[in-house]
Amino acid sequence: MKEKVMQVLEEAAGLAPGTLKPETKLAEVPALDSLVMVMALSELQEQGIEIPIDEALKLSTVADFFGYCKE
Amino acid sequence: MNVQLRLVREDDLPRIKNWRMQPDVTRFMNTDPVLTDEGQRRWYQTVCQAADQRQWVIVLEGEPIGMLYLIDIDFDNHHCSWGYYIAVAEKRSLPLAMFLEWNLYDYVFDVLKLHKLNNETFVENAAVVKLHLLCGGHQDGVMPQQVYKNGRYYDVSLGSILAGEWAAKKTKHKYDRFVFEDLPQTGEGPA
Numbered sequence: 001m002k003e004k005v006m007q008v009l010e011e012a013a014g015l016a017p018g019t020l021k022p023e024t025k026l027a028e029v030p031a032l033d034s035l036v037m038v039m040a041l042s043e044l045q046e047q048g049i050e051i052p053i054d055e056a057l058k059l060s061t062v063a064d065f066f067g068y069c070k071e
Numbered sequence: 072m073n074v075q076l077r078l079v080r081e082d083d084l085p086r087i088k089n090w091r092m093q094p095d096v097t098r099f100m101n102t103d104p105v106l107t108d109e110g111q112r113r114w115y116q117t118v119c120q121a122a123d124q125r126q127w128v129i130v131l132e133g134e135p136i137g138m139l140y141l142i143d144i145d146f147d148n149h150h151c152s153w154g155y156y157i158a159v160a161e162k163r164s165l166p167l168a169m170f171l172e173w174n175l176y177d178y179v180f181d182v183l184k185l186h187k188l189n190n191e192t193f194v195e196n197a198a199v200v201k202l203h204l205l206c207g208g209h210q211d212g213v214m215p216q217q218v219y220k221n222g223r224y225y226d227v228s229l230g231s232i233l234a235g236e237w238a239a240k241k242t243k244h245k246y247d248r249f250v251f252e253d254l255p256q257t258g259e260g261p262a
Contacts, residue, residue, distance in 0.1 A: 033164065034163045034165040034202070035198035038198045041205075042201055054245065
């Protein structure tokens, strides 16, 4: 599931596979802008990874998404 | 996050002209204008005299980064429409987008005392349609082939949120509060 999160984020942002690492800070990736994040959150929800919007606003790194994955 | 919504000033015009002609800004707007300094001055004069709109520059941590505006403010029927853009690409964060929308809801319903806030969004701009939903609004319908631009028609999504809907939802959210500069009292406003 962690790989799926990274894949969704990379595809939404138009980034090459492997660009994002768990420690990558979202604020340091300009491609992960507000609209890309909206589409990524929507795609994750469709894949069973639901992140409440108020919690999504607090996400800082890619690894922060992993807490919402059901392994 | 320190954000101020500052009413547009004459010395903003060159900046706004450049922003409004950026391809990534105009892509999902109704027009792709070629603006002139003289045209901008006329637009500014209109804005200064219009009671049915507000045009703010979004100032983030002291830096002007975009525009937020209310249009078609109707104090008889208690509604208006809105839009915004962040012209500085690296500032387009999800928290900023949502906090702007929520703060605008507060301004429209608590300060202007209106009942309904409308939005119109190109259907192809799916992320913004979803963003309005995430912020608490709803989609009311779609106007097929509503805008003709660059040789083709675009469908436009109609959305809105009512004052009562926002009142019921806002307490569930924690968000930074932004300061809106307001017009001097003119006698035009909520009854």
